[in-house]
Amino acid sequence: MRGHRLDMDGVRVRYGQTLAVRDVTLSVEPGEMLALLGPSGCGKTTLLRTVAGFIRAEAGRVLVDGAAIDHLPPGRRGVGIVFQSYALFPHMSAAENVAYGLEARRLPRAEIARKVEAALAAVRMEGFADRRPRALSGGQQQRVALARALAIEPSILLLDEPFAALDRSLRLDLQLEIKRIQRRFGVTAVLVTHDQDEAMSMADRMAVMNAGQVEQVGPPAEVYDRPATAFVAGFVGTTNRLPGRIEARDGTGYRVRLDAGATFAVETTRGFDIGARVVLCARPEQLALREGAEAPDAFPARLRQSLPLGPALIHDIEAGATELKLHAARHGAPPTPGTVRVALRPDATPALFPEGDTT
């Protein structure tokens, strides 16, 4: 199962008038897990199903280890798929379900038995071989579905929201299980999810999709820290959006005059004209309350409330029509609601986008 490379090269998929996937080019390295992350309707399932062979692309190619597989039917692509709904055959036992794909390949009986046993053991379900799906919990059914996908020793494992139907604790169990198995076998995997925490914790890299296109692809921390577009900044993690205007060039960035009434220095590699309208996107942990007198690098706002969240404190703030969330360490008594000043933390690297960028 080890080490196969997957390439999507200019894949375009249309349903009638709807262009669901717009010329997507993505590579998944051998043994890597790539998450396709995005809001409902952005095209992630369509892209996954195109790789699986259930949907035909209007343009572009899908390649495994450099060879195009577009002409192959799903059963001959060497892909294993786990769906959101467990999609097990209800009248078959767990072992029969796992054997199904192997029987279709007409393998000898003894070999099928051996592979079924190994696949069920890999997902820790060896004691449940004779159970029918209805006698298994949701998490157990999904483990069997995973065993079925793995039994054929796929070159690529496709995971289509496999945890969506599970409650929280089962979900975490299965996430850990899949990650463990994926690492152990070095299987190349694509995970479709609309859950950013899931993508962050499971994936080596994530591709953030919006309206059929990939807006950014990279390791989760990089996407979080350096969002490429305003959409990514808003979709991955929490972002405070502060409108303003470019006042002047400043070192390797700009001085931005915020509508809220302060001037922030922001580093960026993007180019802006002086006077251009912009949106500054700052994470809750990049802003801070500033004590004391008026200063040009802090703007006035109203602290509505402060709520404890584990070891942190979330400040709920309004600055004119803009609502802000600030993340602070919790020590001592929370500040009193009322007038406050908000500043950028000295080490913060907020993102700057042209106003009117897609959100």
Ligand SMILES: Nc1ncnc2c1ncn2[C@@H]1O[C@H](COP(=O)(O)OP(=O)(O)OP(=O)(O)O)[C@@H](O)[C@H]1O
């Ligand atoms: N069979 C279909 N016929 C027509 N349009 C479709 C079909 N399937 C999907 N679409 C449309 O294509 C676009 C992409 O859908 P897709 O299911 O790939 O998105 P998604 O990101 O996986 O969303 P979700 O998270 O809701 O599953 C959407 O606009 C959707 O309405």
